[in-house]
Amino acid sequence: MLLNNITFRLAWRNLWRQPRRTLLTLGAMVFANIILVCMISLQFGMYGLMIDNTLSMLTGHLKVLALNYKDDGKIRQSIDEAETLARQLRNDLNRLKNKNFEGESAANNDTEGENNSVKIAVRGKAFALASSEDRSFGILVMGVEPEHEPQVSSIPGLIQRGRYLSDSKAEEIVIGSVLARNLQVDLDDEITLIGSGHDGSFAAAVITVVGITQSGMTDLDRSIAQMPLQLFQETFAMGNGAHEIVIRAPDLSDVEEISIRAQRLLDDRPSLVLHDWDDLEPGLKQSIQADLFSAWFMYGVLITLVAFSVLNTMLMSVLERTREFGIVMSLGLTPGRLGRLVILETAIMGVLGLAAGILIGTGLVAWAGIYGITFPGMDEMGKQFNLPARIYPDLTVFQLALGPSIVFAATLLSSLWPALRLHWLEPVQAMRAAG
Amino acid sequence: MIAIIFRLAWRNLWRNNRRTLIMLVTIAVGIWAMIFMTALMRGMVNKMVRDAVKVLPGHVQIHHPDYLDDPNIVNSIEEHPDGILLQVLNGPDIVAWSSRVRVAAIISSARESRSITLLGVDPATESEVSFVAGKIVQGSFLNDGDDDGIIVGRKLTETLETGLGKRIVIMSQDPDNEIVDRGFRITGVFDANTEALEEGYVFTGVTAAQNFLGIPGRVHEVAIVGRGFRQIDGMYQAVKNAAGPNFSVLPWTELNSYLGTMLGVMDGFVLVWFMVVFLALSFGLVNTLVMAIFERVREIGLMLALGVKPMIILAQIIVESVCLLFFGALTGNLVAWLTIRPLQDGIDLSSYAEGLEMFGYSTILYPEMTVEDVFTANVVVLSLGIIASLFPAIRASRYQPVEALIKV
Amino acid sequence: MSDIRCVNLCRTFHQGDITVTGLDHVSIDIKKGEFVCLVAPSGGGKTTLLNAIGGLDKPDSGEVWIAGKRIDNMGKSALAEMRLNNIGFVFQAYNLIPVLTARENIEFVMEVQGIPAADRHRRSAAILTEVGLEGLEDRRPAKMSGGQQQRVAVARAIVAKPEIVLADEPTANLDSSSAEQLMDLFVSLNKNHNTTFVIATHDQRVMEYARRIVKMLDGRIDQDIPQDPR
Incomplete structure (x- = not known):
């Protein structure tokens, strides 16, 4: 593009010949850009939270399950020698992982070594009737490793009263607050579990409530019941088997690589399947996609309206200069060059809109990042999607620039017609046109 | 008197038919988007509520x-x-x-x-x-x-x-x-x-x-x-x-407070959506009117000099804007109806089944175009459109005839 | 009784730092049925005086009376009403509303006055004949010559039977024969309807038709001489 001084100056001055029109057009752009910047960073902030909160609850990033357990969830579909396998995975994945990071800052590796490692825990799951003195409910009871579970799940951190499980063999249980209320039990009360074991035999245990968790999500608080893994295995005749090995990567972006390494270790056990989080929570990605889809429909409308606005402005500005263009063309300027002038004018306007939009949008988002955003109904929506009632939007260059860049592109696109029209312009006729 | 106002407004509108057409399309797209999007959202939430209500409570x-x-x-x-x-x-x-x-x-x-x-x-x-x-x-x-x-x-x-x-x-x-x-x-x-x-x-x-x-x-x-x-x-x-x-x-x-809230959030969202679309549209609308007025400052000066009262100038510009809004809205409504009608039998969203299930949505979406929403969309565009055009119209009616006549 | 009476009119314009004197203590009486030419070099104050008489512009001080009413202190609406009923304007150019046809332009003022359609049509048809524009009723301004456009403007100015017609350089954009036709039209209207004409001009051809010539210089009345028209 011709960006020498005189062309640029000409374009700039042309823009301000009609300051009100230019400002109104800019206004439309800035308005759309601000909305896009705010909405997109809010959305991505929400998606990140949704994924993180949902996965850190119970799902983890990867799970080793027996074949078909994901769909059927039967007690017989168990993993033999689960703890041994978990230990193997823990060693191998972390060794490989560390090797992978050797090239990078060693100091970083030392201080954050704990955070950077892959976390693994084993769980068993069984349905049982839980009875207190005068209440009974069917629940899904989970056997967990007290020393590993807190590393893969946020549930142990949700203890509201009492404490988390202390020992793998202790006859203890941690339950959700709603379940505790429904069973009418409190700390130190006893619960009787009745169900069927791995072999179909009768299974029963009497254990003491040592902790009560509260997440605020009724469904979760009604379903949580965790007991030590070894006690679980004894009660439900699991032997050394369990139902799932949960793997939590240091970051979402590491999942793919860890999945490949873990799969290699599982190759000799064809009865086991490695599932990633998308597999385990298909609703998560899809609900994000569905939301993105409807959001982009709305953004599309917004961008289209702005593009029309720009188109109208540029067309007007070309039409009212017909005579002027005729004169400069008769002086020897090519229509192509005039077209570029029109596009340059639009581009200047677009850049101004982009800058102002990003600036104001970023300001708003940054402000929201400090104070958080909430809206009526957020509380209930949040509970449905594992979101807090207040959202702190995410700020990355990509999210900030994405919307305004598309607006910019649409702006340039819509100046093409007015610019190309100039090729049909006949200098003599143009000069005769009413200025 | 009213006849001449309408005649002037209408003819002025078609003095620059390209600009008017672009503006009409913009308004139509806006109205269409308002109605279409709302019909989809309503369809989703209403179906969700109906299903949920039917399921048990x-x-x-x-x-x-x-x-x-x-x-x-x-x-x-x-x-x-x-x-x-x-x-x-x-x-x-x-x-x-x-x-x-x-x-x-x-x-x-x-x-x-x-x-x-x-x-x-x-x-x-x-x-x-x-x-x-x-x-x-x-x-x-x-x-x-x-x-x-x-x-x-x-x-x-x-x-x-x-x-x-x-x-x-x-x-x-x-x-x-x-x-x-x-x-x-x-x-x-x-x-x-x-x-x-x-x-x-x-x-x-x-x-x-x-x-x-x-x-x-x-x-x-x-x-x-x-x-x-x-x-x-x-x-x-x-x-x-x-x-x-x-x-x-x-x-x-x-x-089911989630559903109850969703319905409320939905109503709020529809209004916010209408406002956002309208605002995006209003810049273009005001711009078009400002241009249309700018082009005929002389004429306005002439009319004032001939003894036309400023109120009539204002009325003429508002009528111009109302014509734009009315025909744009008419087209938008028509297109919305035409696009929603073939979808009445439901849109299959089963590829998002599990995600929609998380929201409590059903996998087949039946758009619902309600009289209330269509009415609200049109009222928002028409009434706010008139308010937005007051700003250039009032300016035009305040011209001093002499200054306006001198302006090139 | 005089039709137009100006007393001690002063008007200055400010353009940035420059102050321009438009009118400097101008007093003038014009009687009903007079045919007056305001003559001055550009910037002499003739347009300013014309605008003050027509109520288009307000003097800084002094009084303007039209048909016995003081207008310099009237509100916008009242002024508009006064112009509508008492004064016809003919400007140098851009006299017509481009989206209206010749007939509609002529009827415009009457329509705003609220005169019934049948009455309007009768009067516009008569006036079109009087100014010699039969057959051009349905043309829009863009399809007419400068002379024709000015005649439409004159027709519009007189159709509502105003007592006063103010014309600002009406012949500036016309060739000799068109200018002559226009002036003949003015004179005949002046005679037939006893309409007062005040014409600002520096066109020699126009001055020849006047019965009174008011020469202005630097915002003051320099000479006020009666003359025998051609």
């Missing part, structure tokens, strides 16, 4: 005052309401109602067990309240309240490795917290929108359930269906007053 439920906090077998109520309550329930505002036994239980086949909610229902009334009777895919629904056959979801038959005609064992608690268990035969299998429903609920006859649990004549909830999920206030108040303080009466908006 009905529009209003009556419980023992303690039941919702402590959903235990002992917190039960009379199966057959009497007195004023019965009169209200059989009144014209209520389409159907059904009493249910509702307890938590464990269902076991020879191989597996699951925790479920056991519902004891009277098939005659229940079929008008909930979906199950119409969704039986194998066997048949219950014959009467004494029927001790059991109806389970399809997914549950798979996980329990059982099926129609097979026996399963249900284990629960009697009022004295003694474990009761009994074998039942599966006489029907139902299909539902979500797996959670198919796995979570099991139906048997109300009397059979009462006998099994040892609570003759008692139920846990009365589910009531009114004329529509949005018009429940009157019916809810009537039932609440008739039931008195010994019962807890709640509308679905409170029983």
Whole structure:
């Protein structure tokens, strides 16, 4: 593009010949850009939270399950020698992982070594009737490793009263607050579990409530019941088997690589399947996609309206200069060059809109990042999607620039017609046109 | 006078037909987007609410005052309401109602067990309240309240490795917290929108359930269906007053606060969406008018010099804007109707099934274009459009004739 | 009684730092039925005086009386009403509303006055004949010559039977024969309807028709001489 001084100056001055029109057009752009910047960073902030909160609850990033357990969830579909396998995975994945990071800052590796490692825990799951003195409910009871579970799940951190499980063999249980209320039990009360074991035999245990968790999500608080893994295995005749090995990567972006390494270790056990989080929570990605889809429909409308606005402005500005263009063309300027002038004018306007939009949008988002955003109904929506009632939007260059860049592109696109029209312009006729 | 204002406005509009057409298209796109998007959203949320209401709660439920906090077998109520309550329930505002036994239980086949909610229902009334009777895919629904056959979801038959005609064992608690268990035969299998429903609920006859649990004549909830999920206030108040303080009466908006809130959020969202589209549109509208006025400052000066009152200049510009808005809106409405009509049979979204299930949405989306929404969209665009065009119009009417005449 | 009476009119314009004197203590009386030419070099104050008389512009001080009413202190609406009923304007150019046809332009003022359609049509048809524009009724301004456009403007100025017609350089954009035709039209209207004409001009051809010539210089009346028209 011709960006020498005189062309640029000409374009700039042309823009301000009609300051009100230019400002109104800019206004439309800035308005759309601000909305896009705010909405997109809010959305991505929400998606990140949704994924993180949902996965850190119970799902983890990867799970080793027996074949078909994901769909059927039967007690017989168990993993033999689960703890041994978990230990193997823990060693191998972390060794490989560390090797992978050797090239990078060693100091970083030392201080954050704990955070950077892959976390693994084993769980068993069984349905049982839980009875207190005068209440009974069917629940899904989970056997967990007290020393590993807190590393893969946020549930142990949700203890509201009492404490988390202390020992793998202790006859203890941690339950959700709603379940505790429904069973009418409190700390130190006893619960009787009745169900069927791995072999179909009768299974029963009497254990003491040592902790009560509260997440605020009724469904979760009604379903949580965790007991030590070894006690679980004894009660439900699991032997050394369990139902799932949960793997939590240091970051979402590491999942793919860890999945490949873990799969290699599982190759000799064809009865086991490695599932990633998308597999385990298909609703998560899809609900994000569905939301993105409807959001982009709305953004599309917004961008289209702005593009029309720009188109109208540029067309007007070309039409009212017909005579002027005729004169400069008769002086020897090519229509192509005039077209570029029109596009340059639009581009200047677009850049101004982009800058102002990003600036104001970023300001708003940054402000929201400090104070958080909430809206009526957020509380209930949040509970449905594992979101807090207040959202702190995410700020990355990509999210900030994405919307305004598309607006910019649409702006340039819509100046093409007015610019190309100039090729049909006949200098003599143009000069005769009413200025 | 009015005739000349309209004639001037109309002819001025078509002096620059390219600009006017672009503006018309912009307004039409805006209105279309308002109506179309809202129809989709309404379709989704309304379907979700209707499904959810149909699945279990009905529009209003009556419980023992303690039941919702402590959903235990002992917190039960009379199966057959009497007195004023019965009169209200059989009144014209209520389409159907059904009493249910509702307890938590464990269902076991020879191989597996699951925790479920056991519902004891009277098939005659229940079929008008909930979906199950119409969704039986194998066997048949219950014959009467004494029927001790059991109806389970399809997914549950798979996980329990059982099926129609097979026996399963249900284990629960009697009022004295003694474990009761009994074998039942599966006489029907139902299909539902979500797996959670198919796995979570099991139906048997109300009397059979009462006998099994040892609570003759008692139920846990009365589910009531009114004329529509949005018009429940009157019916809810009537039932609440008739039931008195010994019962807890709640509308679905409170029983499922997520759904209730969603409906409210939806209404708010529709307005916000209208405003955003309108604002994006208004810049163009004001710009077009400003340009149109700028081009004929001289003319306006001339008219003022000839003795035309400023109010008439203002009126003429407003009429111009109204014409733009009106024809743009007309086109937008028409296009919205044309695009929504072919979608009336539903849009298949099954590729997002699980994600939509998380929201509680159904996988087939039926857009709903309501008169209210279309009306609101048009009113927003027309009224705010007129307000937005006041700004350039007032400016134009304040021109000094001499200055306007001199302007080139 | 005089039709137009100006007393001690002063008007200055400010353009940035420059102050331009438009009118400097101008007093003038014009009687009903007079045919007056305001003659001055550009910037002499003739347009300013014309605008003050027509109520288009307000003097800084002094009084303007039209048909016995003082107008310099009237509000916008009242002024508009006064112009509508008492004064016809003919400007140098851009006299017509481009989206209206010749007939509609002529009827415009009457329509705003609220005169019934039948009456309007009768009068516009008559006036079109009087100014010699039969057959051009349905043309828009863009399709007419400068002379024709000015005649439409004159027709519009007189159709509502105003007492006064103010014309600002009406012949500036016209060739000799068109200018002559226009002036003949003015004179005949002046005679037939006893309409007062005040014409600002520096066109020699126009001055020849006047019965009174008011020469202005630097915002003051320099000479006020009666003359025998051609």
